Amino acid sequence: MRVPLLLQVLRGSRDPRACSAAEWGRLVQQARRAGLLAELARRLEGAEADLPEGARHALRWARAAKARQDQLLRWELQCLLEALAPLGIPVGLLKGAAYLAAGFAFARGRLFHDIDLLVPAAALQRVERALFVAGYVQVDADPYDQRYYREWMHELPPLQHARRGTLVDVHHGLAPPTSRYAFPAERLFPAMVPLEGTDLPLVPRRLGDEDLVLHAALHLYTESEFRHGLRDLLDLCGLLGEMERRRAEFGGRLVARARALGLARPLYLALRHAAWLLGDARAGALAARLEADAPWAVGVYDACFGRALLPAHPDCEDAFSGLARGLLYVRGHWLRMPLRLLVPHLARKAWRGMKAERTP
Amino acid sequence: MADALAFRVGPWTVRLHTPLPEVRRTAAFLYRDYPRPGPEAFVDYEIALLPGRGGRRWWRPQVRFLFEGQEPFAPLTRAQAYPFFEWGLNWCLAHHTADYLVLHAAVLERDGRALVLPGPPGAGKSTLCAALALSGWRLLTDELGLLSPADGCFHPLPRPVSLKNAAIDVIRRFSSAAALGPSCHDTHKGTVAHLRVPAGAVAALERPARPGRIVFPRFVPGLAGLRAGRLERARALVQLAEQAFNLALLGEAGFEALCALVDGTEALTLEYGDLAPALAWLERAHP
Structure with missing residues (x-):
């Protein structure tokens, strides 16, 4: 498979300003499918005068959509934190919301789909009640799903604001308790960093520097679906750059923290693939320090992730892309829970899918 | 798949990919006079209209609308294929511009x-x-x-x-x-x-x-x-x-x-x- 245009541009091995109109068409499609059109717009800010008019139109739209989304996110955070302020608990922001509130430059083109919060497990019930009062209700009242989340997952079933439709995930850990990579979430809280200067009703926190990177890696490498995989990989590179600028010898601390939390393997894979797919030298150097934590069949991981992380675009697919996505889907579930739980769960999902097909 | 049909609508270029003969026929009839950009043009909207998945290709046949590889809408019955294209395209055009x-x-x-x-x-x-x-x-x-x-x-x-x-x-x-x-x-x-x-x-x-x-x-x-x-x-x-x-x-x-x-x-x-x-x-x- 040839290296997709989007990857070439992200790596810097291809100057998008030299792309033809038809190539730009494909580039926009690939970026849109990967959720990276706003990122492309961010990178080309001020340098798009000579692009085909259609490309400029798409980038203008992406920029407007991103601005609108940031505005909505800020408002939603305001509402969420107002509801949680009286509880007097530490409230963590994860992923996109944290990057935006922290003002990380690399995330200025990042789109997101929901807001992820991290709260202490002991406060979960109070949090859910406070959010309910503020209008955030369960999206899916199916009793099986409810039980599945509450018993086995590291987050509440997704909440949605009844009128605004915003989706909120309330986490009490970074991995399901039954996961291979589970660790006590209490270990995260002492390292968390307050996000000052946001004008929000309470000062939210983000994960500690190393934990931010570890979460990005863990999230990516325990997922079952990879529609935003490339974006998550870019997040990881962006975070590495951000942290290394702040602190010398960040790499050593990251490696030590990964080993202490038992997350060296997902971190290794994320770094390896960031170096390989995105040409990120920083990630490559760090991956070399984690060689001891590589899985033995690393070639299989490369073959699968090297396909699943690409945008779902005909230019980026080959005969094995479907198989790779399928294998990783099963793997994601298998990492999440032991077989004795997994088999009945997947069987149930499949049965429900078939039933839904039959009743249009 | 058969050749795609590309045409210019207002400020944008749309390319329709579909194997469904009735849709190809109707689109060719209704868009007869529109400018036809060549393969070297920038395409703003790549739309595919495909038959239903699996058995729904034949049994109570369905049609699916794809934009950028995603299905923004649930499939409709095959009889609605052509209007589905027009409705879906309306949605794409209305929601992906900041110029107007x-x-x-x-x-x-x-x-x-x-x-x-x-x-x-x-x-x-x-x-x-x-x-x-x-x-x-x-x-x-x-x-x-x-x-x-x-x-x-x-x-x-x-x-x-x-x-x-x-x-x-x-x-x-x-x-x-x-x-x-x-x-x-x-x-x-x-x-x-x-x-x-x-x-x-x-x-x-x-x-x-x-x-x-x-x-x-x-x-x-x-x-x-x-x-x-x-x-x-x-x-x-x-x-x-x-x-x-x-x-x-x-x-x-x-x-x-x-x-x-x-x-x-x-x-x-x-x-x-x-x-x-x-x-x-x-x-x-x-x-």
């Missing part, structure tokens, strides 16, 4: 000035629009009015006019020049057929029009004569804002564009039960 405020309105031009007919489905704007387009007015759009905040003009996006139920025969009787595509029965809007845009309107794809008059039409079955009224600017602004697809995306620029529109253009209401007097009234009311 997209208003749910029909827009036609005469003597250099645009007549804007906003209205929710069922207000009768499609019927009026089709009849006007067949009586010498230039059709800019039957559904998505592109108002540019930059120049305050409406920009053309002429697409086949979607006619529903009784309106199909009304328009067929109205003019022998009406080129209608096949009727699709049992859609969620009833029977639907599309009117091909007159070649003259397609040829003027690049020519915007300054707003001249805003008329909110309402079809009242059985009404003898017409009931016309004037709409205050503030009310017109609110009603137009309700018909805007992407006002939130454009934010202040969109709001300013709407204000400028109602400041410079008189807004009227028109209730009608019969086509001919309504058309005559619109002719007279046009600046």
Whole structure:
């Protein structure tokens, strides 16, 4: 498979300003499918005068959509934190919301789909009640799903604001308790960093520097679906750059923290693939320090992730892309829970899918 | 898969990929006069219309609409394939631009000035629009009015006019020049057929029009004569804002564009039960 245009541009091995109109068409499609059109717009800010008019139109739209989304996110955070302020608990922001509130430059083109919060497990019930009062209700009242989340997952079933439709995930850990990579979430809280200067009703926190990177890696490498995989990989590179600028010898601390939390393997894979797919030298150097934590069949991981992380675009697919996505889907579930739980769960999902097909 | 069909609609290029013969036939008929960009062109919207998955290809067959590899809508029955393409494309065009405020309105031009007919489905704007387009007015759009905040003009996006139920025969009787595509029965809007845009309107794809008059039409079955009224600017602004697809995306620029529109253009209401007097009234009311 040839290296997709989007990857070439992200790596810097291809100057998008030299792309033809038809190539730009494909580039926009690939970026849109990967959720990276706003990122492309961010990178080309001020340098798009000579692009085909259609490309400029798409980038203008992406920029407007991103601005609108940031505005909505800020408002939603305001509402969420107002509801949680009286509880007097530490409230963590994860992923996109944290990057935006922290003002990380690399995330200025990042789109997101929901807001992820991290709260202490002991406060979960109070949090859910406070959010309910503020209008955030369960999206899916199916009793099986409810039980599945509450018993086995590291987050509440997704909440949605009844009128605004915003989706909120309330986490009490970074991995399901039954996961291979589970660790006590209490270990995260002492390292968390307050996000000052946001004008929000309470000062939210983000994960500690190393934990931010570890979460990005863990999230990516325990997922079952990879529609935003490339974006998550870019997040990881962006975070590495951000942290290394702040602190010398960040790499050593990251490696030590990964080993202490038992997350060296997902971190290794994320770094390896960031170096390989995105040409990120920083990630490559760090991956070399984690060689001891590589899985033995690393070639299989490369073959699968090297396909699943690409945008779902005909230019980026080959005969094995479907198989790779399928294998990783099963793997994601298998990492999440032991077989004795997994088999009945997947069987149930499949049965429900078939039933839904039959009743249009 | 068979060759894709690419055509230029207004400021954008659409490419339709589909193996469904009825869709290819109808699209080729309705878009006959549109400019056809070659393979080296930038394509704004790649749309695929595909048969249902698995058994739904044959058994109670379905059709799927794909934009950028995603399915923004649930599949529909195969009988609705062509209207599905037009509806889906409307959604794509309305939600992926920040250059225009997209208003749910029909827009036609005469003597250099645009007549804007906003209205929710069922207000009768499609019927009026089709009849006007067949009586010498230039059709800019039957559904998505592109108002540019930059120049305050409406920009053309002429697409086949979607006619529903009784309106199909009304328009067929109205003019022998009406080129209608096949009727699709049992859609969620009833029977639907599309009117091909007159070649003259397609040829003027690049020519915007300054707003001249805003008329909110309402079809009242059985009404003898017409009931016309004037709409205050503030009310017109609110009603137009309700018909805007992407006002939130454009934010202040969109709001300013709407204000400028109602400041410079008189807004009227028109209730009608019969086509001919309504058309005559619109002719007279046009600046």
